Amino acid sequence: MRRALIALAIMLTLINPSAHALLESQASKYSWLLQNVGTVTDADLGQHLITLSEQGVLASLSPGDGRLLWRKVLSPGARLVSGPGVAVAIEPARVLAFAATNGALLWERPAVEADVAFTANGRLVLTAQDAVHVLAASNGVVVASSKVHVDGEEPSEARPSVHSAGADAATALLAIWAPIRRALVVLQLDSSSGALTQIASHALPAKVQVDLDPAAVAFLAGSRLLAVTADGSTLCHAETQGDAPLSCEAQRTADARPLSGFRLLKVRPCGAYPALPVQTPDGLALFAYQRGALGAIAFVPGGVGAACALDAAGQASAAVLVEGDPLSGPGAARVDFLNPADGGHEAAWLAARPGTLQALRAQLLLLKAQAGFGSAEEAAEVAAFQHATDDRLRPFRDADGFRKQILVLTEHGKLVSLHSSDGHVLWTLTLPRSGALTFRRVLMWREPHTLHGELEVVVLAEGASGGAACVVDAYSGRLAATLPLPGGMRSWAPLPAPVAEADASSFVYLGVPLDPAAPAPVLPDTPAAHAAAAAAAADTLGVLARDATGLRGLGLGKDGALEARWAAPLAGPGREVLAVARSASRPNAPGPFAKAFGGVDVRYRYLNPSLTLVATGASAGTGPGADGSVPPLTVHLLDGVTGRTLWSASHEGGRGPVRAVVADNWAAYHFWSAAAGRWQVGVVELYEAGERRVSVAQLALAGPPNSTLPARRPPALEAYAASYHTKLAAAALGVTRTAHGTTAPQLLLGTTGGQVYMLDRRLLDPRRPVVDKPTPGMLAEGLAPYASELPLAGGAFATRGARVARLADLLADPATLESSSLLLARGLDLYGARLAPSATFDQVPDDFPYALLVLIVLGMGSGAAALRRLSARRAVNRLWE
């Protein structure tokens, strides 16, 4: 018991104390969260603004200011149908109904290929396969059910779509595409009894080759229906009742382009004249059906969705949703801010700050608000004043390195600059796109040597036949240049070092073509860049190619093409590459080069910037192979220059998914252990073995040695490895980075639930001994006895109470102050935070009582003066006595 308490005490001391030392009121000073709803594709502008996005996010927004009220992250591709007080989401295999007011789940029902509509009397009609059900919208109780059957058709082929435009409040209309008859059959449903009556059958003209999309049918309030072919190219219409064939006509956009290939959004009846939204790559086209003909009524560049709204008079109108591009794109980078002295920007910013009278007014309003008498407008005024005067939000770099820009590249080609202190948008640049370009990455392009030069980044947009490299001034968001890129590239790899010029360093990238025999292009296509690439040709360049057989290291050949320098055939049948991680440490700040075991025995860390981790094995859900066995999870540490295996381990029962991170001389990987039924974290540390072992005295007297080692003749290594159980399922792994690498790093574990957990490296130390009582050496080194379970402490969550939906990536950059690291967690949302892995040892705490210090100093000064006076008077009095 006593030993267990000692072990527990050590564990508790290892948990980062700085993480506990934060009050809830201080959280907004160090972190921020931007929640996104995704690219909105469907919305309902009724009493509540309900949106559904391409990413499957169902959300309710405040109609006044767009504020997020509630949000549910569903499967991508879900559809939305709204009714009175209910938002129904249709997923491929189920239907969920949420309360529009707070997002609470009202009911859920499995349904394959379902469609839903509300009748005018508040019932909900749900079709699934060949059945139709009438439900109570509030609780999902089935009131009536019927089988849908069309004469001459296979029952299993019935995929009815349901619409609310019935003859009266209790009826609904079902449209069924009958493929054998090639006709659109219309049934009328009595929502009270569930009885179905066929009222129409409209044959599709033979000239129309494509089938109709039953989901894209609209019934007008009158007696006419509209239908669109599955490819969105042809619009057909007919009277609702009767058996007259459909009248069909191929449609074109407002600029006379055919609609073929364009994505057609769900036709939404909107009064007597439904708007037909058609999504194009450039925007949204709106069509209206009037007087028996379809005509384009609007084209909205950048529009991404349409919704039906009722105006004050109760008339229907179509609203266009513009710009739903979420800030969760494929790339992100953190770069420096503009130097405050340049161009008088800081002086202009200071001049724009509120004056003395405004400050006085804001302070009075603040006092009034604190007393509980402030209005909402006054609170907003105070917030605006605080925002305008907050030093953290200055758009210039600071000496501590806390203020930086975060450049986020969205999928639709927008580059957005965010302030690292609170995430507010500094500038936005919509990049030019011609044709179907895919925006991939944002990379460094030009870094000035001085504080006054221009910092540039490059955005790579790739297409099948070619792409573009957009060079952007990071300070202003100005597009500086657009360079052509060749097509057919697998990736772009940076050269090991940038090209040094007179006033800046230019980064050079080498294209990795899909065709191994094709020459590798160099970006930029300049003589200096080509010379730098040729100079690096002798090296492996650290370019890795991953394929079905494993990993290959590429180098630049004499003919300008990339050639394989080494191969690691680690994968094969039943075994795939589950994760590849490369060193996240900066070469110029690798951290301490030695570690004292037990406080006395100093070992050199094996600091290899090309250290690469490769995990191979069976992915999740993989069954046994032909021999009835499942391959174990195997982890290799390779030298990325030579491909030499430095260390490897095997975990029986280990499965994917695997997340991994490599930093300094250690690596960590997270995997699922099917044998234990638990998540596990493995960790390995590498040290140099042999005669390079030194003592503390030698280090103190001789100083740090030259630790450069040739890659092709590596030293003998000592490896220490261990694995631990954890309760947290990881979606991403990262590691904190600081300016000089001397602050103890922490493992960042991004969970599938959207949180980021900071795990002290000492808890992951593979040398934690399996003993009951810690030895003096262990105590000196801070090593806790081994425990298979990693602790879970609330204060160690970097995200605190926030949650990053679909967390996928962690980006940690150092601040100028050694104690601090800046975190960016990316997913559907963005989360930024300032972390202090080993507490803020080089900072004055934010709650430092400056006023008290001044009072104490003034008090002591006054007291000293008074004492001097009293002393003098007393001396005189004594002399006179």
Next chain:
Amino acid sequence: LDTTFNCEIAVNLRSEKTDQRPIVSHLLCKGMAGRLRPSLLVAALSLLVLLTPSTKAFDIEGRVILPETTPNALDTELVLSKEQGDEVRTFPLPDGRFAFHNVPAGKHYLEVELVGLVYSTVELTVGVAGDVNALLSDVINRPVVPYPLVLRPIGRLEFFQKPQPFNVMAFIKTPYGIMIIFGIFSLVVMPRLRAYSEELNSEETAEESTVPPPTVTAVASPRQLQQRRKDR
């Protein structure tokens, strides 16, 4: 007891919950005319049923207990990681009830995601007959959970330090408290020490010196002078 069989037996494994077509396996007995015991036939049939891939799917139901003081209870999500590798998410009803539909037989894992509360991971073993065995996989001894599931939180995470009330002793131990104590000491105690030291020094000096020290009594004070004037 020997029986000659000449039959065709169909084993219908039609799924009860899914829309998948029935799987029909035929066991032809026509060529097996011979001495086959009924028990062997039953065993063969049982083996066939076991070896035939099952497509049955079932519902997993339960209730997650949400403390009344949970402000973000509506953000609760339940994640079912299936043996087949895919993952299904759902939400509980306001009263905590939840259901996963069309869950195939196998070993699955269920987790509750709610920021601020910790729940145990539940290992679910769904049999081919739809029987569900549940146990807490990350708790020592892996206790069994009765079905339908009732999931209770095992802990609450405190993300922030709670503000502490003002503590005089803690303040005195801070640098500011020490400064104040030192200031008071300098103002109040040190002058007394200085006065005592001067007196002590003067006494010692008086004792050690053979030469009488110059006295200031020769100089009359203003009060003495005034008294002398009155006396005159």
